[in-house]
Amino acid sequence: MNALRQLLRRPANRIHPVRGGVHPDDRKALAASAPITELALPARLDLPLQQHIGASAAPLVRKGQRVAKGEPIARAQGPISAPLHAPTSGRVIAIAERPAHHPSGLAMPTISIEPDGEERWYAALTPCDDPFALDPGAIAERVAAAGIVGLGGATFPAAVKLNLGASHPLHTLVINGAECEPYLTCDDRLMREHAEAVIDGARIMAHALGVGGILVAIEDNKPEAAAAIETAAAGFED
Known part of the structure:
Protein backbone atom coordinates (compact mmCIF):
# COMPACT_ATOMS: atom_id res chain seq x y z
CA MET A 1 0.00 0.00 0.00
CA GLU A 38 -31.07 0.10 -16.21
CA LEU A 39 -32.38 -0.51 -19.71
CA ALA A 40 -34.67 -3.43 -20.47
CA LEU A 41 -33.14 -6.33 -22.39
CA PRO A 42 -33.71 -6.08 -26.16
CA ALA A 43 -35.03 -8.95 -28.25
CA ARG A 44 -31.59 -9.39 -29.84
CA LEU A 45 -28.05 -8.35 -28.97
CA ASP A 46 -25.58 -7.82 -31.82
CA LEU A 47 -21.95 -7.99 -30.64
CA PRO A 48 -19.39 -6.99 -33.31
CA LEU A 49 -16.11 -8.89 -33.05
CA GLN A 50 -14.27 -5.66 -33.92
CA GLN A 51 -15.01 -3.43 -30.94
CA HIS A 52 -11.62 -1.82 -30.40
CA ILE A 53 -8.40 -0.70 -32.03
CA GLY A 54 -6.28 -3.70 -33.01
CA ALA A 55 -7.20 -7.24 -34.06
CA SER A 56 -10.78 -8.51 -34.01
CA ALA A 57 -11.76 -11.19 -31.52
CA ALA A 58 -12.24 -14.77 -32.80
CA PRO A 59 -15.55 -16.58 -32.04
CA LEU A 60 -15.56 -19.28 -29.35
CA VAL A 61 -19.24 -20.19 -29.76
CA ARG A 62 -21.43 -21.66 -32.48
CA LYS A 63 -24.93 -20.93 -33.71
CA GLY A 64 -27.55 -22.47 -31.43
CA GLN A 65 -25.27 -22.60 -28.39
CA ARG A 66 -26.68 -21.42 -25.07
CA VAL A 67 -24.48 -19.00 -23.15
CA ALA A 68 -24.46 -17.52 -19.66
CA LYS A 69 -23.92 -13.91 -18.62
CA GLY A 70 -20.20 -13.18 -18.51
CA GLU A 71 -19.25 -16.28 -20.51
CA PRO A 72 -16.39 -15.79 -23.02
CA ILE A 73 -17.82 -15.89 -26.55
CA ALA A 74 -14.78 -14.63 -28.51
CA ARG A 75 -11.05 -14.69 -27.72
CA ALA A 76 -8.48 -11.96 -28.23
CA GLN A 77 -6.06 -12.24 -31.15
CA GLY A 78 -2.69 -10.55 -30.79
CA PRO A 79 -1.22 -8.13 -28.23
CA ILE A 80 -3.67 -5.31 -29.12
CA SER A 81 -6.98 -7.10 -28.91
CA ALA A 82 -9.68 -7.93 -26.35
CA PRO A 83 -11.97 -10.90 -25.71
CA LEU A 84 -15.75 -10.63 -25.81
CA HIS A 85 -18.23 -11.89 -23.21
CA ALA A 86 -21.98 -12.49 -23.26
CA PRO A 87 -23.80 -9.46 -21.77
CA THR A 88 -26.65 -11.72 -20.63
CA SER A 89 -27.75 -15.34 -20.77
CA GLY A 90 -29.45 -16.63 -23.88
CA ARG A 91 -28.90 -18.41 -27.19
CA VAL A 92 -26.51 -17.61 -30.05
CA ILE A 93 -28.80 -17.15 -33.04
CA ALA A 94 -26.24 -16.06 -35.65
CA ILE A 95 -22.57 -15.49 -36.37
CA ALA A 96 -22.62 -13.41 -39.53
CA GLU A 97 -21.83 -10.07 -41.14
CA ARG A 98 -24.07 -7.28 -39.84
CA PRO A 99 -23.96 -3.48 -40.23
CA ALA A 100 -21.81 -1.95 -37.52
CA HIS A 101 -23.35 0.33 -34.88
CA HIS A 102 -21.32 3.14 -36.37
CA PRO A 103 -22.02 6.05 -38.75
CA SER A 104 -20.15 4.18 -41.49
CA GLY A 105 -22.72 1.37 -41.48
CA LEU A 106 -20.01 -1.02 -42.69
CA ALA A 107 -20.68 -4.74 -42.23
CA MET A 108 -18.49 -6.71 -39.87
CA PRO A 109 -18.50 -10.18 -38.26
CA THR A 110 -21.04 -10.16 -35.44
CA ILE A 111 -22.28 -12.61 -32.81
CA SER A 112 -26.03 -12.24 -32.24
CA ILE A 113 -27.60 -13.44 -28.99
CA GLU A 114 -31.28 -13.87 -28.18
CA PRO A 115 -31.66 -13.11 -24.43
CA ASP A 116 -33.64 -15.60 -22.35
CA GLY A 117 -34.44 -13.05 -19.62
CA GLU A 118 -32.89 -15.21 -16.88
CA GLU A 119 -29.69 -13.14 -16.42
CA ARG A 120 -27.96 -16.42 -15.46
CA TRP A 121 -24.26 -15.86 -14.62
CA TYR A 122 -21.39 -17.95 -15.95
CA ALA A 123 -20.42 -20.35 -13.16
CA ALA A 124 -16.68 -20.36 -13.96
CA LEU A 125 -16.14 -16.69 -13.07
Missing part, protein backbone atom coordinates in the same frame (compact mmCIF):
# COMPACT_ATOMS: atom_id res chain seq x y z
CA ASN A 2 3.04 2.32 0.13
CA ALA A 3 2.54 3.13 -3.54
CA LEU A 4 -0.98 4.32 -2.73
CA ARG A 5 -0.15 6.50 0.27
CA GLN A 6 -1.47 9.67 -1.24
CA LEU A 7 -4.43 10.51 -3.43
CA LEU A 8 -3.87 13.87 -5.10
CA ARG A 9 -6.76 16.25 -5.77
CA ARG A 10 -6.81 19.67 -7.38
CA PRO A 11 -7.54 22.35 -4.75
CA ALA A 12 -10.52 24.54 -5.57
CA ASN A 13 -8.30 27.64 -5.91
CA ARG A 14 -6.04 26.11 -8.56
CA ILE A 15 -8.03 26.54 -11.76
CA HIS A 16 -5.93 26.76 -14.91
CA PRO A 17 -7.86 28.41 -17.76
CA VAL A 18 -6.97 27.56 -21.35
CA ARG A 19 -6.74 30.50 -23.74
CA GLY A 20 -8.28 30.28 -27.19
CA GLY A 21 -10.13 27.33 -28.65
CA VAL A 22 -13.83 26.75 -29.20
CA HIS A 23 -16.22 27.10 -26.26
CA PRO A 24 -19.66 25.74 -27.28
CA ASP A 25 -22.59 25.62 -24.88
CA ASP A 26 -22.11 22.32 -23.01
CA ARG A 27 -25.88 21.56 -22.89
CA LYS A 28 -25.23 19.32 -19.85
CA ALA A 29 -28.41 20.45 -18.07
CA LEU A 30 -30.51 18.29 -20.42
CA ALA A 31 -29.39 15.06 -18.71
CA ALA A 32 -27.12 15.88 -15.76
CA SER A 33 -29.97 15.68 -13.25
CA ALA A 34 -31.25 12.29 -14.50
CA PRO A 35 -29.99 9.31 -12.45
CA ILE A 36 -28.46 6.21 -14.03
CA THR A 37 -31.15 3.69 -14.96
CA THR A 126 -13.55 -16.30 -10.29
CA PRO A 127 -13.73 -12.94 -8.49
CA CYS A 128 -10.78 -11.66 -6.47
CA ASP A 129 -11.32 -10.88 -2.78
CA ASP A 130 -8.27 -8.60 -2.43
CA PRO A 131 -6.84 -7.11 -5.64
CA PHE A 132 -4.09 -5.36 -3.65
CA ALA A 133 -2.68 -8.76 -2.72
CA LEU A 134 -2.12 -9.54 -6.41
CA ASP A 135 1.09 -8.95 -8.29
CA PRO A 136 0.73 -5.91 -10.62
CA GLY A 137 1.13 -8.18 -13.64
CA ALA A 138 -1.70 -10.39 -12.43
CA ILE A 139 -4.03 -7.39 -12.31
CA ALA A 140 -3.26 -6.61 -15.96
CA GLU A 141 -3.86 -10.26 -16.86
CA ARG A 142 -7.27 -10.24 -15.18
CA VAL A 143 -8.20 -6.97 -16.86
CA ALA A 144 -7.18 -8.42 -20.23
CA ALA A 145 -9.19 -11.61 -19.63
CA ALA A 146 -12.23 -9.50 -18.69
CA GLY A 147 -12.10 -7.71 -22.05
CA ILE A 148 -12.01 -4.26 -20.44
CA VAL A 149 -11.39 -1.48 -22.96
CA GLY A 150 -11.46 2.30 -22.87
CA LEU A 151 -14.62 4.22 -23.71
CA GLY A 152 -12.92 6.66 -26.08
CA GLY A 153 -13.04 6.45 -29.85
CA ALA A 154 -10.35 3.76 -30.11
CA THR A 155 -11.69 1.67 -27.17
CA PHE A 156 -8.05 0.76 -26.46
CA PRO A 157 -7.56 -2.48 -24.44
CA ALA A 158 -6.94 -1.34 -20.85
CA ALA A 159 -4.45 -4.10 -19.99
CA VAL A 160 -1.93 -2.70 -22.48
CA LYS A 161 -1.86 0.57 -20.53
CA LEU A 162 -1.67 -1.20 -17.17
CA ASN A 163 1.51 -2.98 -18.29
CA LEU A 164 3.31 0.33 -18.88
CA GLY A 165 4.53 0.42 -15.29
CA ALA A 166 6.87 -2.50 -16.02
CA SER A 167 8.76 -0.59 -18.73
CA HIS A 168 8.38 3.11 -17.84
CA PRO A 169 9.15 5.11 -14.66
CA LEU A 170 5.68 6.36 -13.71
CA HIS A 171 4.78 8.43 -10.65
CA THR A 172 1.19 9.73 -11.13
CA LEU A 173 -2.03 8.26 -12.49
CA VAL A 174 -4.40 10.84 -14.01
CA ILE A 175 -8.10 9.95 -14.00
CA ASN A 176 -9.91 11.92 -16.69
CA GLY A 177 -13.25 13.05 -15.32
CA ALA A 178 -13.44 16.17 -17.50
CA GLU A 179 -16.09 14.90 -19.95
CA CYS A 180 -15.79 18.09 -22.01
CA GLU A 181 -18.05 16.97 -24.89
CA PRO A 182 -21.39 18.78 -25.19
CA TYR A 183 -24.50 16.88 -24.00
CA LEU A 184 -22.61 13.91 -22.48
CA THR A 185 -23.15 13.43 -18.73
CA CYS A 186 -22.48 9.71 -18.19
CA ASP A 187 -19.11 10.30 -16.47
CA ASP A 188 -20.66 13.01 -14.32
CA ARG A 189 -23.45 10.70 -13.12
CA LEU A 190 -21.03 7.81 -12.61
CA MET A 191 -18.83 9.93 -10.34
CA ARG A 192 -21.85 11.25 -8.45
CA GLU A 193 -23.53 7.87 -7.88
CA HIS A 194 -20.55 5.50 -7.69
CA ALA A 195 -17.69 7.63 -6.39
CA GLU A 196 -16.42 4.87 -4.06
CA ALA A 197 -16.16 2.42 -6.96
CA VAL A 198 -14.35 5.02 -9.08
CA ILE A 199 -11.79 5.54 -6.30
CA ASP A 200 -11.43 1.77 -5.77
CA GLY A 201 -10.76 1.33 -9.49
CA ALA A 202 -8.22 4.15 -9.49
CA ARG A 203 -6.41 2.63 -6.50
CA ILE A 204 -6.26 -0.79 -8.20
CA MET A 205 -4.87 0.82 -11.36
CA ALA A 206 -2.30 2.73 -9.31
CA HIS A 207 -1.22 -0.53 -7.69
CA ALA A 208 -0.88 -2.19 -11.09
CA LEU A 209 1.19 0.74 -12.41
CA GLY A 210 3.31 1.16 -9.28
CA VAL A 211 2.59 4.88 -8.89
CA GLY A 212 2.44 6.86 -5.67
CA GLY A 213 -0.09 9.52 -6.63
CA ILE A 214 -3.50 9.77 -8.26
CA LEU A 215 -4.86 12.97 -9.79
CA VAL A 216 -8.58 13.14 -10.55
CA ALA A 217 -9.29 15.88 -13.11
CA ILE A 218 -12.87 17.22 -12.98
CA GLU A 219 -14.20 20.35 -14.71
CA ASP A 220 -15.74 23.09 -12.60
CA ASN A 221 -19.15 22.49 -14.23
CA LYS A 222 -19.45 19.23 -12.23
CA PRO A 223 -19.48 20.41 -8.59
CA GLU A 224 -21.58 17.47 -7.38
CA ALA A 225 -19.20 14.94 -8.97
CA ALA A 226 -16.18 16.74 -7.54
CA ALA A 227 -17.71 16.72 -4.06
CA ALA A 228 -18.58 13.02 -4.26
CA ILE A 229 -15.07 12.06 -5.42
CA GLU A 230 -13.55 14.29 -2.74
CA THR A 231 -15.58 12.51 -0.05
CA ALA A 232 -14.76 9.03 -1.39
CA ALA A 233 -11.04 9.84 -1.60
CA ALA A 234 -10.78 11.43 1.84
CA GLY A 235 -9.73 8.25 3.62
CA PHE A 236 -6.76 7.60 1.34
CA GLU A 237 -4.80 10.83 1.82
CA ASP A 238 -1.82 11.50 4.02
Whole structure:
Protein backbone atom coordinates (compact mmCIF):
# COMPACT_ATOMS: atom_id res chain seq x y z
CA MET A 1 0.00 0.00 0.00
CA ASN A 2 3.04 2.32 0.13
CA ALA A 3 2.54 3.13 -3.54
CA LEU A 4 -0.98 4.32 -2.73
CA ARG A 5 -0.15 6.50 0.27
CA GLN A 6 -1.47 9.67 -1.24
CA LEU A 7 -4.43 10.51 -3.43
CA LEU A 8 -3.87 13.87 -5.10
CA ARG A 9 -6.76 16.25 -5.77
CA ARG A 10 -6.81 19.67 -7.38
CA PRO A 11 -7.54 22.35 -4.75
CA ALA A 12 -10.52 24.54 -5.57
CA ASN A 13 -8.30 27.64 -5.91
CA ARG A 14 -6.04 26.11 -8.56
CA ILE A 15 -8.03 26.54 -11.76
CA HIS A 16 -5.93 26.76 -14.91
CA PRO A 17 -7.86 28.41 -17.76
CA VAL A 18 -6.97 27.56 -21.35
CA ARG A 19 -6.74 30.50 -23.74
CA GLY A 20 -8.28 30.28 -27.19
CA GLY A 21 -10.13 27.33 -28.65
CA VAL A 22 -13.83 26.75 -29.20
CA HIS A 23 -16.22 27.10 -26.26
CA PRO A 24 -19.66 25.74 -27.28
CA ASP A 25 -22.59 25.62 -24.88
CA ASP A 26 -22.11 22.32 -23.01
CA ARG A 27 -25.88 21.56 -22.89
CA LYS A 28 -25.23 19.32 -19.85
CA ALA A 29 -28.41 20.45 -18.07
CA LEU A 30 -30.51 18.29 -20.42
CA ALA A 31 -29.39 15.06 -18.71
CA ALA A 32 -27.12 15.88 -15.76
CA SER A 33 -29.97 15.68 -13.25
CA ALA A 34 -31.25 12.29 -14.50
CA PRO A 35 -29.99 9.31 -12.45
CA ILE A 36 -28.46 6.21 -14.03
CA THR A 37 -31.15 3.69 -14.96
CA GLU A 38 -31.07 0.10 -16.21
CA LEU A 39 -32.38 -0.51 -19.71
CA ALA A 40 -34.67 -3.43 -20.47
CA LEU A 41 -33.14 -6.33 -22.39
CA PRO A 42 -33.71 -6.08 -26.16
CA ALA A 43 -35.03 -8.95 -28.25
CA ARG A 44 -31.59 -9.39 -29.84
CA LEU A 45 -28.05 -8.35 -28.97
CA ASP A 46 -25.58 -7.82 -31.82
CA LEU A 47 -21.95 -7.99 -30.64
CA PRO A 48 -19.39 -6.99 -33.31
CA LEU A 49 -16.11 -8.89 -33.05
CA GLN A 50 -14.27 -5.66 -33.92
CA GLN A 51 -15.01 -3.43 -30.94
CA HIS A 52 -11.62 -1.82 -30.40
CA ILE A 53 -8.40 -0.70 -32.03
CA GLY A 54 -6.28 -3.70 -33.01
CA ALA A 55 -7.20 -7.24 -34.06
CA SER A 56 -10.78 -8.51 -34.01
CA ALA A 57 -11.76 -11.19 -31.52
CA ALA A 58 -12.24 -14.77 -32.80
CA PRO A 59 -15.55 -16.58 -32.04
CA LEU A 60 -15.56 -19.28 -29.35
CA VAL A 61 -19.24 -20.19 -29.76
CA ARG A 62 -21.43 -21.66 -32.48
CA LYS A 63 -24.93 -20.93 -33.71
CA GLY A 64 -27.55 -22.47 -31.43
CA GLN A 65 -25.27 -22.60 -28.39
CA ARG A 66 -26.68 -21.42 -25.07
CA VAL A 67 -24.48 -19.00 -23.15
CA ALA A 68 -24.46 -17.52 -19.66
CA LYS A 69 -23.92 -13.91 -18.62
CA GLY A 70 -20.20 -13.18 -18.51
CA GLU A 71 -19.25 -16.28 -20.51
CA PRO A 72 -16.39 -15.79 -23.02
CA ILE A 73 -17.82 -15.89 -26.55
CA ALA A 74 -14.78 -14.63 -28.51
CA ARG A 75 -11.05 -14.69 -27.72
CA ALA A 76 -8.48 -11.96 -28.23
CA GLN A 77 -6.06 -12.24 -31.15
CA GLY A 78 -2.69 -10.55 -30.79
CA PRO A 79 -1.22 -8.13 -28.23
CA ILE A 80 -3.67 -5.31 -29.12
CA SER A 81 -6.98 -7.10 -28.91
CA ALA A 82 -9.68 -7.93 -26.35
CA PRO A 83 -11.97 -10.90 -25.71
CA LEU A 84 -15.75 -10.63 -25.81
CA HIS A 85 -18.23 -11.89 -23.21
CA ALA A 86 -21.98 -12.49 -23.26
CA PRO A 87 -23.80 -9.46 -21.77
CA THR A 88 -26.65 -11.72 -20.63
CA SER A 89 -27.75 -15.34 -20.77
CA GLY A 90 -29.45 -16.63 -23.88
CA ARG A 91 -28.90 -18.41 -27.19
CA VAL A 92 -26.51 -17.61 -30.05
CA ILE A 93 -28.80 -17.15 -33.04
CA ALA A 94 -26.24 -16.06 -35.65
CA ILE A 95 -22.57 -15.49 -36.37
CA ALA A 96 -22.62 -13.41 -39.53
CA GLU A 97 -21.83 -10.07 -41.14
CA ARG A 98 -24.07 -7.28 -39.84
CA PRO A 99 -23.96 -3.48 -40.23
CA ALA A 100 -21.81 -1.95 -37.52
CA HIS A 101 -23.35 0.33 -34.88
CA HIS A 102 -21.32 3.14 -36.37
CA PRO A 103 -22.02 6.05 -38.75
CA SER A 104 -20.15 4.18 -41.49
CA GLY A 105 -22.72 1.37 -41.48
CA LEU A 106 -20.01 -1.02 -42.69
CA ALA A 107 -20.68 -4.74 -42.23
CA MET A 108 -18.49 -6.71 -39.87
CA PRO A 109 -18.50 -10.18 -38.26
CA THR A 110 -21.04 -10.16 -35.44
CA ILE A 111 -22.28 -12.61 -32.81
CA SER A 112 -26.03 -12.24 -32.24
CA ILE A 113 -27.60 -13.44 -28.99
CA GLU A 114 -31.28 -13.87 -28.18
CA PRO A 115 -31.66 -13.11 -24.43
CA ASP A 116 -33.64 -15.60 -22.35
CA GLY A 117 -34.44 -13.05 -19.62
CA GLU A 118 -32.89 -15.21 -16.88
CA GLU A 119 -29.69 -13.14 -16.42
CA ARG A 120 -27.96 -16.42 -15.46
CA TRP A 121 -24.26 -15.86 -14.62
CA TYR A 122 -21.39 -17.95 -15.95
CA ALA A 123 -20.42 -20.35 -13.16
CA ALA A 124 -16.68 -20.36 -13.96
CA LEU A 125 -16.14 -16.69 -13.07
CA THR A 126 -13.55 -16.30 -10.29
CA PRO A 127 -13.73 -12.94 -8.49
CA CYS A 128 -10.78 -11.66 -6.47
CA ASP A 129 -11.32 -10.88 -2.78
CA ASP A 130 -8.27 -8.60 -2.43
CA PRO A 131 -6.84 -7.11 -5.64
CA PHE A 132 -4.09 -5.36 -3.65
CA ALA A 133 -2.68 -8.76 -2.72
CA LEU A 134 -2.12 -9.54 -6.41
CA ASP A 135 1.09 -8.95 -8.29
CA PRO A 136 0.73 -5.91 -10.62
CA GLY A 137 1.13 -8.18 -13.64
CA ALA A 138 -1.70 -10.39 -12.43
CA ILE A 139 -4.03 -7.39 -12.31
CA ALA A 140 -3.26 -6.61 -15.96
CA GLU A 141 -3.86 -10.26 -16.86
CA ARG A 142 -7.27 -10.24 -15.18
CA VAL A 143 -8.20 -6.97 -16.86
CA ALA A 144 -7.18 -8.42 -20.23
CA ALA A 145 -9.19 -11.61 -19.63
CA ALA A 146 -12.23 -9.50 -18.69
CA GLY A 147 -12.10 -7.71 -22.05
CA ILE A 148 -12.01 -4.26 -20.44
CA VAL A 149 -11.39 -1.48 -22.96
CA GLY A 150 -11.46 2.30 -22.87
CA LEU A 151 -14.62 4.22 -23.71
CA GLY A 152 -12.92 6.66 -26.08
CA GLY A 153 -13.04 6.45 -29.85
CA ALA A 154 -10.35 3.76 -30.11
CA THR A 155 -11.69 1.67 -27.17
CA PHE A 156 -8.05 0.76 -26.46
CA PRO A 157 -7.56 -2.48 -24.44
CA ALA A 158 -6.94 -1.34 -20.85
CA ALA A 159 -4.45 -4.10 -19.99
CA VAL A 160 -1.93 -2.70 -22.48
CA LYS A 161 -1.86 0.57 -20.53
CA LEU A 162 -1.67 -1.20 -17.17
CA ASN A 163 1.51 -2.98 -18.29
CA LEU A 164 3.31 0.33 -18.88
CA GLY A 165 4.53 0.42 -15.29
CA ALA A 166 6.87 -2.50 -16.02
CA SER A 167 8.76 -0.59 -18.73
CA HIS A 168 8.38 3.11 -17.84
CA PRO A 169 9.15 5.11 -14.66
CA LEU A 170 5.68 6.36 -13.71
CA HIS A 171 4.78 8.43 -10.65
CA THR A 172 1.19 9.73 -11.13
CA LEU A 173 -2.03 8.26 -12.49
CA VAL A 174 -4.40 10.84 -14.01
CA ILE A 175 -8.10 9.95 -14.00
CA ASN A 176 -9.91 11.92 -16.69
CA GLY A 177 -13.25 13.05 -15.32
CA ALA A 178 -13.44 16.17 -17.50
CA GLU A 179 -16.09 14.90 -19.95
CA CYS A 180 -15.79 18.09 -22.01
CA GLU A 181 -18.05 16.97 -24.89
CA PRO A 182 -21.39 18.78 -25.19
CA TYR A 183 -24.50 16.88 -24.00
CA LEU A 184 -22.61 13.91 -22.48
CA THR A 185 -23.15 13.43 -18.73
CA CYS A 186 -22.48 9.71 -18.19
CA ASP A 187 -19.11 10.30 -16.47
CA ASP A 188 -20.66 13.01 -14.32
CA ARG A 189 -23.45 10.70 -13.12
CA LEU A 190 -21.03 7.81 -12.61
CA MET A 191 -18.83 9.93 -10.34
CA ARG A 192 -21.85 11.25 -8.45
CA GLU A 193 -23.53 7.87 -7.88
CA HIS A 194 -20.55 5.50 -7.69
CA ALA A 195 -17.69 7.63 -6.39
CA GLU A 196 -16.42 4.87 -4.06
CA ALA A 197 -16.16 2.42 -6.96
CA VAL A 198 -14.35 5.02 -9.08
CA ILE A 199 -11.79 5.54 -6.30
CA ASP A 200 -11.43 1.77 -5.77
CA GLY A 201 -10.76 1.33 -9.49
CA ALA A 202 -8.22 4.15 -9.49
CA ARG A 203 -6.41 2.63 -6.50
CA ILE A 204 -6.26 -0.79 -8.20
CA MET A 205 -4.87 0.82 -11.36
CA ALA A 206 -2.30 2.73 -9.31
CA HIS A 207 -1.22 -0.53 -7.69
CA ALA A 208 -0.88 -2.19 -11.09
CA LEU A 209 1.19 0.74 -12.41
CA GLY A 210 3.31 1.16 -9.28
CA VAL A 211 2.59 4.88 -8.89
CA GLY A 212 2.44 6.86 -5.67
CA GLY A 213 -0.09 9.52 -6.63
CA ILE A 214 -3.50 9.77 -8.26
CA LEU A 215 -4.86 12.97 -9.79
CA VAL A 216 -8.58 13.14 -10.55
CA ALA A 217 -9.29 15.88 -13.11
CA ILE A 218 -12.87 17.22 -12.98
CA GLU A 219 -14.20 20.35 -14.71
CA ASP A 220 -15.74 23.09 -12.60
CA ASN A 221 -19.15 22.49 -14.23
CA LYS A 222 -19.45 19.23 -12.23
CA PRO A 223 -19.48 20.41 -8.59
CA GLU A 224 -21.58 17.47 -7.38
CA ALA A 225 -19.20 14.94 -8.97
CA ALA A 226 -16.18 16.74 -7.54
CA ALA A 227 -17.71 16.72 -4.06
CA ALA A 228 -18.58 13.02 -4.26
CA ILE A 229 -15.07 12.06 -5.42
CA GLU A 230 -13.55 14.29 -2.74
CA THR A 231 -15.58 12.51 -0.05
CA ALA A 232 -14.76 9.03 -1.39
CA ALA A 233 -11.04 9.84 -1.60
CA ALA A 234 -10.78 11.43 1.84
CA GLY A 235 -9.73 8.25 3.62
CA PHE A 236 -6.76 7.60 1.34
CA GLU A 237 -4.80 10.83 1.82
CA ASP A 238 -1.82 11.50 4.02
